[in-house]
Amino acid sequence: MELRHLRYFVAVGEERNLTRAAEKLFIAQPPLTRAMKQLEEEVGVELFIRKPRGLELTNGGEYFLEQARQILDKVSATVEDTRRIAQHRKTIFSIGFVPSVFYGQLPLMVRRLRRNKNLEIVLHELKTREQVEALKTGKIDIGFGRVSIDDPDVEQELLFDEPIIAAIPTGHELARKPPSMKDLSQWPMVVFPSGPGPNFADITQGLFHRRGLKVRVSQHVNDLQTALSLVASEMGFTLVPEQVRKLNREGVDFTPLEDPNITTPVIASRRRGENPNAVMRLANTILDELVQNRLTGRYP
Structure with missing residues:
Protein backbone atom coordinates (compact mmCIF):
# COMPACT_ATOMS: atom_id res chain seq x y z
CA MET A 1 0.00 0.00 0.00
CA GLU A 2 1.36 3.41 -0.98
CA LEU A 3 0.66 6.83 0.50
CA ARG A 4 -0.97 7.89 -2.76
CA HIS A 5 -3.59 5.17 -2.24
CA LEU A 6 -4.46 6.71 1.12
CA ARG A 7 -4.59 10.21 -0.37
CA TYR A 8 -6.83 8.95 -3.17
CA PHE A 9 -9.08 7.14 -0.71
CA VAL A 10 -9.45 10.20 1.56
CA ALA A 11 -10.44 12.31 -1.46
CA VAL A 12 -13.01 9.75 -2.60
CA GLY A 13 -14.28 9.21 0.97
CA GLU A 14 -14.79 12.94 1.47
CA GLU A 15 -16.35 13.62 -1.94
CA ARG A 16 -18.43 10.40 -2.06
CA ASN A 17 -18.04 10.69 -5.84
CA LEU A 18 -15.28 9.39 -8.12
CA THR A 19 -15.62 12.14 -10.70
CA ARG A 20 -15.36 14.98 -8.16
CA ALA A 21 -12.53 13.21 -6.34
CA ALA A 22 -10.60 12.79 -9.60
CA GLU A 23 -11.02 16.50 -10.34
CA LYS A 24 -9.83 17.35 -6.82
CA LEU A 25 -6.76 15.14 -7.26
CA PHE A 26 -6.09 16.35 -10.84
CA ILE A 27 -6.09 12.82 -12.22
CA ALA A 28 -8.32 10.91 -14.64
CA GLN A 29 -11.19 8.87 -13.24
CA PRO A 30 -10.24 5.39 -14.60
CA PRO A 31 -6.90 5.16 -12.72
CA LEU A 32 -8.63 6.42 -9.57
CA THR A 33 -11.30 3.71 -9.91
CA ARG A 34 -8.58 1.07 -10.35
CA ALA A 35 -6.68 2.36 -7.32
CA MET A 36 -9.81 2.09 -5.13
CA LYS A 37 -10.43 -1.49 -6.28
CA GLN A 38 -6.79 -2.38 -5.59
CA LEU A 39 -7.05 -0.83 -2.14
CA GLU A 40 -10.16 -2.84 -1.29
CA GLU A 41 -8.44 -6.02 -2.49
CA GLU A 42 -5.39 -5.30 -0.35
CA VAL A 43 -7.41 -4.43 2.75
CA GLY A 44 -9.69 -7.40 2.14
CA VAL A 45 -13.02 -5.64 2.76
CA GLU A 46 -15.47 -3.48 0.84
CA LEU A 47 -14.85 0.17 1.66
CA PHE A 48 -17.62 1.60 -0.52
CA ILE A 49 -21.17 0.77 -1.51
CA ARG A 50 -21.63 1.75 -5.15
CA LYS A 51 -24.90 3.58 -5.81
CA PRO A 52 -26.33 5.22 -8.96
CA ARG A 53 -25.74 8.73 -7.62
CA GLY A 54 -22.39 8.15 -5.98
CA LEU A 55 -20.66 6.21 -3.23
CA GLU A 56 -21.45 5.45 0.37
CA LEU A 57 -18.83 4.36 2.88
CA THR A 58 -19.31 1.04 4.63
CA ASN A 59 -18.69 0.83 8.38
CA GLY A 60 -15.21 -0.44 7.56
CA GLY A 61 -14.78 2.41 5.10
CA GLU A 62 -15.74 5.00 7.73
CA TYR A 63 -13.13 3.56 10.11
CA PHE A 64 -10.49 3.34 7.39
CA LEU A 65 -11.15 6.98 6.39
CA GLU A 66 -10.53 8.18 9.95
CA GLN A 67 -7.32 6.16 10.21
CA ALA A 68 -6.10 7.23 6.76
CA ARG A 69 -6.52 10.89 7.71
CA GLN A 70 -4.50 10.35 10.88
CA ILE A 71 -1.72 8.56 8.97
CA LEU A 72 -1.49 11.35 6.38
CA ASP A 73 -1.53 14.02 9.12
CA LYS A 74 1.25 12.14 10.94
CA VAL A 75 3.35 11.96 7.77
CA SER A 76 2.77 15.65 7.09
CA ALA A 77 3.73 16.64 10.65
CA THR A 78 6.83 14.43 10.53
CA VAL A 79 7.99 15.95 7.26
CA GLU A 80 7.40 19.48 8.55
CA ASP A 81 9.24 18.83 11.81
CA THR A 82 12.11 17.15 9.96
CA ARG A 83 12.53 20.22 7.79
CA ARG A 84 12.49 22.51 10.81
CA ILE A 85 15.05 20.40 12.65
CA ALA A 86 17.30 20.32 9.58
CA GLN A 87 17.06 24.07 9.19
CA HIS A 88 17.40 25.08 12.81
CA ARG A 89 18.90 22.01 14.47
CA LYS A 90 16.37 22.38 17.24
Whole structure:
Protein backbone atom coordinates (compact mmCIF):
# COMPACT_ATOMS: atom_id res chain seq x y z
CA MET A 1 0.00 0.00 0.00
CA GLU A 2 1.36 3.41 -0.98
CA LEU A 3 0.66 6.83 0.50
CA ARG A 4 -0.97 7.89 -2.76
CA HIS A 5 -3.59 5.17 -2.24
CA LEU A 6 -4.46 6.71 1.12
CA ARG A 7 -4.59 10.21 -0.37
CA TYR A 8 -6.83 8.95 -3.17
CA PHE A 9 -9.08 7.14 -0.71
CA VAL A 10 -9.45 10.20 1.56
CA ALA A 11 -10.44 12.31 -1.46
CA VAL A 12 -13.01 9.75 -2.60
CA GLY A 13 -14.28 9.21 0.97
CA GLU A 14 -14.79 12.94 1.47
CA GLU A 15 -16.35 13.62 -1.94
CA ARG A 16 -18.43 10.40 -2.06
CA ASN A 17 -18.04 10.69 -5.84
CA LEU A 18 -15.28 9.39 -8.12
CA THR A 19 -15.62 12.14 -10.70
CA ARG A 20 -15.36 14.98 -8.16
CA ALA A 21 -12.53 13.21 -6.34
CA ALA A 22 -10.60 12.79 -9.60
CA GLU A 23 -11.02 16.50 -10.34
CA LYS A 24 -9.83 17.35 -6.82
CA LEU A 25 -6.76 15.14 -7.26
CA PHE A 26 -6.09 16.35 -10.84
CA ILE A 27 -6.09 12.82 -12.22
CA ALA A 28 -8.32 10.91 -14.64
CA GLN A 29 -11.19 8.87 -13.24
CA PRO A 30 -10.24 5.39 -14.60
CA PRO A 31 -6.90 5.16 -12.72
CA LEU A 32 -8.63 6.42 -9.57
CA THR A 33 -11.30 3.71 -9.91
CA ARG A 34 -8.58 1.07 -10.35
CA ALA A 35 -6.68 2.36 -7.32
CA MET A 36 -9.81 2.09 -5.13
CA LYS A 37 -10.43 -1.49 -6.28
CA GLN A 38 -6.79 -2.38 -5.59
CA LEU A 39 -7.05 -0.83 -2.14
CA GLU A 40 -10.16 -2.84 -1.29
CA GLU A 41 -8.44 -6.02 -2.49
CA GLU A 42 -5.39 -5.30 -0.35
CA VAL A 43 -7.41 -4.43 2.75
CA GLY A 44 -9.69 -7.40 2.14
CA VAL A 45 -13.02 -5.64 2.76
CA GLU A 46 -15.47 -3.48 0.84
CA LEU A 47 -14.85 0.17 1.66
CA PHE A 48 -17.62 1.60 -0.52
CA ILE A 49 -21.17 0.77 -1.51
CA ARG A 50 -21.63 1.75 -5.15
CA LYS A 51 -24.90 3.58 -5.81
CA PRO A 52 -26.33 5.22 -8.96
CA ARG A 53 -25.74 8.73 -7.62
CA GLY A 54 -22.39 8.15 -5.98
CA LEU A 55 -20.66 6.21 -3.23
CA GLU A 56 -21.45 5.45 0.37
CA LEU A 57 -18.83 4.36 2.88
CA THR A 58 -19.31 1.04 4.63
CA ASN A 59 -18.69 0.83 8.38
CA GLY A 60 -15.21 -0.44 7.56
CA GLY A 61 -14.78 2.41 5.10
CA GLU A 62 -15.74 5.00 7.73
CA TYR A 63 -13.13 3.56 10.11
CA PHE A 64 -10.49 3.34 7.39
CA LEU A 65 -11.15 6.98 6.39
CA GLU A 66 -10.53 8.18 9.95
CA GLN A 67 -7.32 6.16 10.21
CA ALA A 68 -6.10 7.23 6.76
CA ARG A 69 -6.52 10.89 7.71
CA GLN A 70 -4.50 10.35 10.88
CA ILE A 71 -1.72 8.56 8.97
CA LEU A 72 -1.49 11.35 6.38
CA ASP A 73 -1.53 14.02 9.12
CA LYS A 74 1.25 12.14 10.94
CA VAL A 75 3.35 11.96 7.77
CA SER A 76 2.77 15.65 7.09
CA ALA A 77 3.73 16.64 10.65
CA THR A 78 6.83 14.43 10.53
CA VAL A 79 7.99 15.95 7.26
CA GLU A 80 7.40 19.48 8.55
CA ASP A 81 9.24 18.83 11.81
CA THR A 82 12.11 17.15 9.96
CA ARG A 83 12.53 20.22 7.79
CA ARG A 84 12.49 22.51 10.81
CA ILE A 85 15.05 20.40 12.65
CA ALA A 86 17.30 20.32 9.58
CA GLN A 87 17.06 24.07 9.19
CA HIS A 88 17.40 25.08 12.81
CA ARG A 89 18.90 22.01 14.47
CA LYS A 90 16.37 22.38 17.24
CA THR A 91 13.90 20.06 18.94
CA ILE A 92 10.30 20.86 18.05
CA PHE A 93 7.76 21.05 20.90
CA SER A 94 4.22 21.74 19.73
CA ILE A 95 1.43 23.00 21.98
CA GLY A 96 -2.29 23.01 21.16
CA PHE A 97 -4.59 25.40 22.97
CA VAL A 98 -8.07 26.91 23.01
CA PRO A 99 -7.83 30.72 22.99
CA SER A 100 -9.43 31.23 26.41
CA VAL A 101 -6.53 29.49 28.21
CA PHE A 102 -3.96 31.78 26.61
CA TYR A 103 -4.80 34.79 28.77
CA GLY A 104 -3.53 33.21 31.97
CA GLN A 105 -0.29 31.40 32.70
CA LEU A 106 0.20 29.50 29.44
CA PRO A 107 2.25 32.38 27.93
CA LEU A 108 4.57 32.11 30.96
CA MET A 109 5.08 28.43 30.23
CA VAL A 110 5.91 29.21 26.59
CA ARG A 111 8.28 31.98 27.63
CA ARG A 112 10.16 29.72 30.03
CA LEU A 113 10.40 26.89 27.50
CA ARG A 114 11.82 29.30 24.94
CA ARG A 115 14.74 30.04 27.25
CA ASN A 116 16.10 26.68 26.13
CA LYS A 117 17.93 27.67 22.95
CA ASN A 118 17.71 24.09 21.63
CA LEU A 119 13.92 24.20 21.57
CA GLU A 120 11.55 25.59 18.99
CA ILE A 121 8.03 26.09 20.36
CA VAL A 122 5.18 25.79 17.85
CA LEU A 123 1.66 26.88 18.87
CA HIS A 124 -1.57 25.60 17.32
CA GLU A 125 -4.98 27.10 18.09
CA LEU A 126 -7.22 24.02 18.24
CA LYS A 127 -10.49 23.02 19.87
CA THR A 128 -10.14 20.26 22.45
CA ARG A 129 -11.41 17.53 20.10
CA GLU A 130 -9.00 18.77 17.43
CA GLN A 131 -6.20 18.59 20.03
CA VAL A 132 -6.98 14.92 20.67
CA GLU A 133 -6.65 14.12 16.97
CA ALA A 134 -3.50 16.27 16.72
CA LEU A 135 -1.92 14.36 19.62
CA LYS A 136 -2.65 11.03 17.92
CA THR A 137 -1.07 12.16 14.65
CA GLY A 138 1.95 13.78 16.34
CA LYS A 139 1.04 17.30 15.26
CA ILE A 140 1.21 18.47 18.90
CA ASP A 141 2.91 17.16 22.04
CA ILE A 142 0.52 18.60 24.64
CA GLY A 143 -2.86 20.31 24.50
CA PHE A 144 -4.75 22.68 26.79
CA GLY A 145 -8.54 22.79 26.59
CA ARG A 146 -11.74 22.75 28.63
CA VAL A 147 -13.67 19.67 27.53
CA SER A 148 -13.25 16.10 28.75
CA ILE A 149 -13.04 13.66 25.82
CA ASP A 150 -12.79 9.90 26.24
CA ASP A 151 -10.15 8.45 23.91
CA PRO A 152 -8.03 5.36 24.60
CA ASP A 153 -4.92 6.95 23.07
CA VAL A 154 -5.04 10.21 25.02
CA GLU A 155 -4.91 10.92 28.75
CA GLN A 156 -6.36 14.08 30.23
CA GLU A 157 -5.40 15.80 33.48
CA LEU A 158 -7.62 18.31 35.27
CA LEU A 159 -5.30 21.17 36.19
CA PHE A 160 -7.83 23.36 38.03
CA ASP A 161 -11.38 24.67 37.86
CA GLU A 162 -11.71 28.30 36.83
CA PRO A 163 -14.65 30.58 37.68
CA ILE A 164 -16.93 31.59 34.84
CA ILE A 165 -17.75 35.31 34.62
CA ALA A 166 -20.07 37.40 32.46
CA ALA A 167 -18.87 39.75 29.74
CA ILE A 168 -21.49 42.48 29.31
CA PRO A 169 -21.73 45.79 27.42
CA THR A 170 -20.20 48.68 29.36
CA GLY A 171 -22.83 50.45 31.46
CA HIS A 172 -25.37 47.61 31.19
CA GLU A 173 -27.72 47.18 34.14
CA LEU A 174 -26.43 43.61 34.68
CA ALA A 175 -23.29 45.22 36.12
CA ARG A 176 -25.15 46.67 39.12
CA LYS A 177 -24.64 43.43 41.06
CA PRO A 178 -23.25 39.95 40.32
CA PRO A 179 -25.97 38.45 38.12
CA SER A 180 -27.61 35.09 38.69
CA MET A 181 -28.19 32.64 35.87
CA LYS A 182 -31.88 33.63 35.99
CA ASP A 183 -30.92 37.29 35.58
CA LEU A 184 -28.78 36.44 32.55
CA SER A 185 -31.50 34.31 30.96
CA GLN A 186 -33.60 37.47 30.50
CA TRP A 187 -31.05 38.87 28.05
CA PRO A 188 -29.75 37.78 24.63
CA MET A 189 -26.55 35.71 24.72
CA VAL A 190 -23.65 35.48 22.28
CA VAL A 191 -22.39 31.88 22.17
CA PHE A 192 -18.95 30.64 21.12
CA PRO A 193 -17.46 28.60 19.58
CA SER A 194 -19.80 27.44 16.84
CA GLY A 195 -19.50 24.00 15.27
CA PRO A 196 -19.85 20.43 16.54
CA GLY A 197 -19.25 19.79 20.23
CA PRO A 198 -18.38 19.06 22.82
CA ASN A 199 -17.04 22.57 23.33
CA PHE A 200 -17.26 25.64 25.57
CA ALA A 201 -20.61 26.59 24.00
CA ASP A 202 -22.07 23.32 25.32
CA ILE A 203 -20.70 24.09 28.78
CA THR A 204 -22.22 27.58 28.97
CA GLN A 205 -25.61 26.67 27.51
CA GLY A 206 -25.74 23.65 29.81
CA LEU A 207 -25.54 25.98 32.81
CA PHE A 208 -28.96 27.36 31.86
CA HIS A 209 -30.55 24.08 30.78
CA ARG A 210 -29.61 22.28 34.01
CA ARG A 211 -31.42 25.03 35.95
CA GLY A 212 -34.53 24.77 33.84
CA LEU A 213 -33.83 28.12 32.20
CA LYS A 214 -34.16 28.97 28.53
CA VAL A 215 -31.21 30.72 26.93
CA ARG A 216 -31.89 33.43 24.34
CA VAL A 217 -29.07 32.99 21.84
CA SER A 218 -28.68 36.08 19.66
CA GLN A 219 -25.65 34.85 17.73
CA HIS A 220 -23.34 31.85 17.35
CA VAL A 221 -19.76 32.87 16.51
CA ASN A 222 -16.53 31.00 15.89
CA ASP A 223 -14.23 32.55 18.46
CA LEU A 224 -13.87 34.52 21.68
CA GLN A 225 -12.68 37.76 20.08
CA THR A 226 -15.72 37.94 17.80
CA ALA A 227 -18.01 37.20 20.76
CA LEU A 228 -16.51 40.11 22.72
CA SER A 229 -16.85 42.41 19.70
CA LEU A 230 -20.57 41.61 19.57
CA VAL A 231 -20.87 42.23 23.31
CA ALA A 232 -19.22 45.63 22.84
CA SER A 233 -21.79 46.25 20.06
CA GLU A 234 -24.56 45.56 22.60
CA MET A 235 -25.71 42.41 20.81
CA GLY A 236 -25.91 40.64 24.17
CA PHE A 237 -23.73 39.18 26.91
CA THR A 238 -21.45 36.16 26.84
CA LEU A 239 -19.93 33.89 29.46
CA VAL A 240 -16.16 33.55 29.59
CA PRO A 241 -13.49 32.00 31.83
CA GLU A 242 -12.13 34.34 34.50
CA GLN A 243 -8.69 34.81 32.93
CA VAL A 244 -10.28 36.47 29.89
CA ARG A 245 -10.73 39.49 32.17
CA LYS A 246 -7.08 40.31 31.42
CA LEU A 247 -8.10 41.45 27.94
CA ASN A 248 -9.51 44.80 29.14
CA ARG A 249 -11.64 45.02 26.00
CA GLU A 250 -13.07 48.48 25.28
CA GLY A 251 -16.86 48.52 25.52
CA VAL A 252 -16.94 45.33 27.59
CA ASP A 253 -17.22 44.97 31.36
CA PHE A 254 -16.44 41.71 33.15
CA THR A 255 -18.45 40.83 36.22
CA PRO A 256 -18.44 37.77 38.52
CA LEU A 257 -21.56 35.66 38.75
CA GLU A 258 -23.76 35.51 41.83
CA ASP A 259 -22.73 31.87 42.33
CA PRO A 260 -18.90 31.71 42.56
CA ASN A 261 -19.03 27.91 42.28
CA ILE A 262 -19.92 28.03 38.58
CA THR A 263 -16.63 27.03 36.98
CA THR A 264 -15.05 25.60 33.87
CA PRO A 265 -12.14 23.11 33.89
CA VAL A 266 -8.67 23.69 32.47
CA ILE A 267 -7.48 20.34 31.10
CA ALA A 268 -4.09 19.18 29.82
CA SER A 269 -4.10 16.41 27.22
CA ARG A 270 -1.13 14.14 26.42
CA ARG A 271 -0.55 10.91 24.51
CA ARG A 272 -1.35 7.95 26.75
CA GLY A 273 1.41 5.57 27.81
CA GLU A 274 4.24 7.58 26.28
CA ASN A 275 7.42 7.89 28.32
CA PRO A 276 8.09 11.64 28.64
CA ASN A 277 11.31 12.81 27.01
CA ALA A 278 13.49 15.55 28.47
CA VAL A 279 11.43 18.33 26.88
CA MET A 280 8.14 16.94 28.15
CA ARG A 281 9.61 16.50 31.64
CA LEU A 282 10.69 20.16 31.57
CA ALA A 283 7.23 21.24 30.38
CA ASN A 284 5.54 19.18 33.10
CA THR A 285 7.79 20.70 35.79
CA ILE A 286 6.99 24.23 34.66
CA LEU A 287 3.30 23.37 34.38
CA ASP A 288 3.18 21.93 37.91
CA GLU A 289 4.69 25.13 39.29
CA LEU A 290 2.27 27.36 37.39
CA VAL A 291 -0.75 25.30 38.49
CA GLN A 292 0.39 25.54 42.12
CA ASN A 293 0.69 29.30 41.71
CA ARG A 294 -2.91 29.35 40.49
CA LEU A 295 -4.22 27.09 43.24
CA THR A 296 -2.47 28.99 46.04
CA GLY A 297 -3.45 32.43 44.83
CA ARG A 298 -0.04 33.46 43.46
CA TYR A 299 -1.63 34.18 40.10
CA PRO A 300 0.48 36.58 38.04
